[in-house]
Amino acid sequence: MNKEEQVIMGLRDLYDKMVWLNKDKIDDRLKGYNSSEVHCIEYIERNVDPNVTKLAEFFYMTRGALSKITKKLIKKGLIESYQKSDNKKEIYFRLTEQGKEIYQIHEDLHKEFQERDQAVFEQITEEQFDSILSFVKKYSRHLDAEIKKQGISIKS
Amino acid sequence: MNKEEQVIMGLRDLYDKMVWLNKDKIDDRLKGYNSSEVHCIEYIERNVDPNVTKLAEFFYMTRGALSKITKKLIKKGLIESYQKSDNKKEIYFRLTEQGKEIYQIHEDLHKEFQERDQAVFEQITEEQFDSILSFVKKYSRHLDAEIKKQGISIKS
DNA sequence: ATTATTTTGTTGACAAAGAAACAAAATGAA
């Protein structure tokens, strides 16, 4: 296995592991709300005029899926929708007070994860940090270009 | 957003992007077989005496899911099961000839991905490479320990 | 040796997400 492969495989394993571990914590602390819903809440709070399409693009999921998730969040009273006077098509979302509570709990959990993993991060030097960040960014931009080249988009 | 967060978010985005982009290619080249099935085939070929439990642990999925996937692969004639004379419980898998063909196509595709991303990898220095690898490994080991600490296992 | 516990794989009910078809609105072209 060459280095490229090791990096890719390593990233996959790391990612899966993290999701697996954090999911359990989220289940425990945010009973009744799954990862998708919580991440959706996070995005809605942090971005301006979020709609189904933007959410789908951000999460690499279909618009259909996000349509269902946001519907569920509205039903649970965590978000509400709004529109602009000059556009009768696009539907945006914002958090309700109850939604903001969930957001805050998730933020705290996030901090907790960071503390949990602090040991790893304080071991690496500033230069290593920058190496990793620059690699991730470069790779990400490269894939963006490839995605564009292929004309792939969030479908259906 | 601090650096830790940037790394985590960056990794997530990078990972999702890669899956999204590669999935499309796999769909195109390996019509009739989805990512799970193909990855399952990959693992079976590369490891000794693979069974449902090992597959589930590797992919961070449930045994139930892998039981269904392997069943489907058997039905499609891509893998076959075998047992050992001294163990009537564990069921292992190996690829059939047809399965090996799929494996090979996937290998070729893998090489193609590597060529596609070569531009990124040839830009980074040996030191950067090692930085990234060592970080990924350290983080991975740290999460292993955390998973162990929590007593989380591949459930059901 | 007998009994209790754990491991392994399977199943059915359920939930989450994808695919495709669709209507309504917005945008672009003529």
Next chain:
DNA sequence: TTCATTTTGTTTCTTTGTCAACAAAATAAT
């Protein structure tokens, strides 16, 4: 303006994976 194309969000059907309960075999405890 008018007509064609694109964008946006929704819905139905299907697929995929989880959860939980289970039986059979293996392992551990006594």
